[in-house]
Amino acid sequence: xxxxxxxxxxxxxxxxxxxxxxxxxxxxxxxxxxxxxxxxxxxxxxxxxxxxxxxxxxxxxxxxxxxxxxxxxxxxxxxxxxxxxxxxxxxxxxxxxxxxxxxxxxxxxxxxxxxxxxx
Amino acid sequence: xxxxxxxxxxxxxxxxxxxxxxxxxxxxxxxxxxxxxxxxxxxxxxxxxxxxxxxxxxxxxxxxxxxxxxxxxxxxxxxxxxxxxxxxxxxxxxxxxxxxxxxxxxxxxxxxxxxxxxxxxxxxxxxxxxxxxxxxxxxxxxxxxxxxxxxxxxxxxxxxxxxxx
Numbered sequence: 347x348x349x350x351x352x353x354x355x356x357x358x359x360x361x362x363x364x365x366x367x368x369x370x371x372x373x374x375x376x377x378x379x380x381x382x383x384x385x386x387x388x389x390x391x392x393x394x395x396x397x398x399x400x401x402x403x404x405x406x407x408x409x410x411x412x413x414x415x416x417x418x419x420x421x422x423x424x425x426x427x428x429x430x431x432x433x434x435x436x437x438x439x440x441x442x443x444x445x446x447x448x449x450x451x452x453x454x455x456x457x458x459x460x461x462x463x464x465x
Numbered sequence: 466x467x468x469x470x471x472x473x474x475x476x477x478x479x480x481x482x483x484x485x486x487x488x489x490x491x492x493x494x495x496x497x498x499x500x501x502x503x504x505x506x507x508x509x510x511x512x513x514x515x516x517x518x519x520x521x522x523x524x525x526x527x528x529x530x531x532x533x534x535x536x537x538x539x540x541x542x543x544x545x546x547x548x549x550x551x552x553x554x555x556x557x558x559x560x561x562x563x564x565x566x567x568x569x570x571x572x573x574x575x576x577x578x579x580x581x582x583x584x585x586x587x588x589x590x591x592x593x594x595x596x597x598x599x600x601x602x603x604x605x606x607x608x609x610x611x612x613x614x615x616x617x618x619x620x621x622x623x624x625x626x627x628x629x630x
Binding site: 365368375377382388396406 | 470485493495497528555559562564568578594602609611617623626627628
């Protein structure tokens with residue numbers, strides 16, 4: 347998504363990127379990055395938590411209003427009110443994503459080939 | 466405290482992100498006018514679409530071509546009802562946005578900011594893409610991105626808030 351932020355910004359429309367992976371967005375040279383310590387799927391916070399979502403939105407507006415140079419990154423310090431293990435499980439898709447399945451199939455095929463070579 | 470970008474990422478994915486190198490890129494920058502007068506548009510990569518009105522993002526093709534992700538765009542009107550929104554995305558639990566799409570496309574929060582006078586306006590249109598892009602990233606740069614820019618101009622959007630899911 348940093349590619350879209352850069353493209354839109356290059357066309358004269360200022361952007362801010364609200365992301366769970368600010369380090370990645372920063373390296374990809376997104377102009378303004380707001381890091382949020384949340385699980386994937388919920389960059390503005392918990393389901394039905396209007397106060398948390400508003401806090402993130404307000405922080406994004408504040409960053410737009412105050413940033414003075416490209417590469418500005420601000421990280422929010424908001425505690426996710428669910429333990430990491432539960433939160434990790436909650437964001438997972440119900441079926442393994444095709445690219446993950448594809449990668450695992452390749453790893454298994456490589457191992458099988460290596461094992462066959464050992465015989 | 467700095468956000469740990471890898472806190473919720475599967476351990477096996479971490480090297481893929483940490484090891485990715487980006488070409489040296491010139492900084493890009495557009496000046497922001499007074500936010501109290503600006504019209505805000507939102508862009509999510511959560512794969513949101515209008516159920517019954519728009520084609521879902523193409524998950525069947527992705528299942529058959531694991532390195533391909535649907536790079537097309539959906540326009541989401543401001544004021545859309547929760548029950549009108551669905552999501553097609555194979556990389557996170559889309560039940561979250563079916564319960565409350567504001568977790569990814571926070572229209573409610575931005576209207577609250579508008580009502581408080583902290584921003585000028587919320588745009589009439591917002592945008593949704595499907596965030597898994599390997600080969601599709603080139604289409605984002607060549608087609609989808611320029612399409613978003615044109616639609617931002619049509620909707621008189623002064624500022625765009627992007628949120629990857």
